[in-house]
Amino acid sequence: MQVQNILSGYTDPAARRQAEFPDAAGRIVIDQGSAESGSGSSSAEAARRVLGTYDVTRISPKQFTEMIQRLFDAAVVTQQEYEQLAAIRLDLDMAGIDPDAPVDLLEFYRDKIAEVHRRNERAAAVPDALRTRLDWVEKFALLQEAAGAFGLDAVA
Numbered sequence: 001m002q003v004q005n006i007l008s009g010y011t012d013p014a015a016r017r018q019a020e021f022p023d024a025a026g027r028i029v030i031d032q033g034s035a036e037s038g039s040g041s042s043s044a045e046a047a048r049r050v051l052g053t054y055d056v057t058r059i060s061p062k063q064f065t066e067m068i069q070r071l072f073d074a075a076v077v078t079q080q081e082y083e084q085l086a087a088i089r090l091d092l093d094m095a096g097i098d099p100d101a102p103v104d105l106l107e108f109y110r111d112k113i114a115e116v117h118r119r120n121e122r123a124a125a126v127p128d129a130l131r132t133r134l135d136w137v138e139k140f141a142l143l144q145e146a147a148g149a150f151g152l153d154a155v156a
Contacts, residue, residue, distance in 0.1 A: 046074035056140045057106055061092040062099045088133050106141055109134035 050070045054063060068085040071077045077085065088105065091112075097103055113126050113134065 043076055047071070047076045050074060050076065051140065051143060054140075056137050057104045058102045059105060060100050060102050061089055061097055064092070064105070065089050084132055085136060087129065088136065091133065105137040106134075109137055 050067060054067045056064075059067070065086075068077070068082060068089075071085075072079075072082040092103065092108070093099075095108070109130070112130060116126050116130065
């Protein structure tokens with residue numbers, strides 16, 4: 001007996017796929033994401049449309065909320081990821097930042113982490129939630145910066 005295409009339809013969760021994301025200027029960034037993240041081209045296209053219009057180094061809390069809602073609506077992020085991202089908006093509100101005032105989220109979280117270290121020098125452990133929020137912001141910022149570094153053009 002001959003069995004053909006036994007592996008068709010099998011998706012290895014450890015497999016990597018290539019996704020394209022734009023920076024604010026519309027240049028394409030190539031990112032290696034996991035196969036678990038959804039269908040490659042539709043997810044990448046949705047991310048390109050959403051992330052191409054924002055800059056996390058100069059974004060208002062209101063714009064950030066809009067961005068994460070659009071990422072969720074486009075199925076770029078899961079419900080759990082959306083909740084992690086929504087915590088960033090809560091942090092901004094708790095810090096008293098005007099909802100319409102632009103803020104550098106990288107600087108915001110780096111300052112928060114530095115403050116944790118200053119307050120408790122002996123046990124300088126940063127809470128996991130705070131570290132996760134900075135990780136998200138860094139990912140978004142890298143997607144924007146990488147395209148400029150490689151000079152990739154969206155129409156190429």
